[in-house]
Amino acid sequence: MEAGMAEACGSHSKHADHTALLGRLSRVEGQVRGVSRMIESDRYCLDILTQISAIKSALTAVEREVLKSHADHCVSNAIAAGDKAEQDQKISELVGLLLKAVR
Structure with a gap:
């Protein structure tokens, strides 16, 4: 999150879904480490791309x-x-986020 958005939006309390998001991100971390190991062990390109x-x-x-x-x-x-x-x-922030997401 950008610094300006963190200040503007950071005042709300911790959302219940933070735990779920952190879990998803931990799984992504594991997947990225797995891809690194796949590249190190010269795995098949299609498997890496998948x-x-x-x-x-x-x-x-x-x-x-x-x-x-x-x-x-x-x-x-x-x-x-x-x-x-x-x-x-907030509307301007939201529009900016959406424009970045569709790039």
């Missing part, structure tokens, strides 16, 4: 969950607070 594809899919799933959490909590709270400047900032 694992890389799985890693990318897993990271995309984490990205979606974090984006959903941002919308559900940070953006929603800004709307509920009624502060127009804060609402504009």
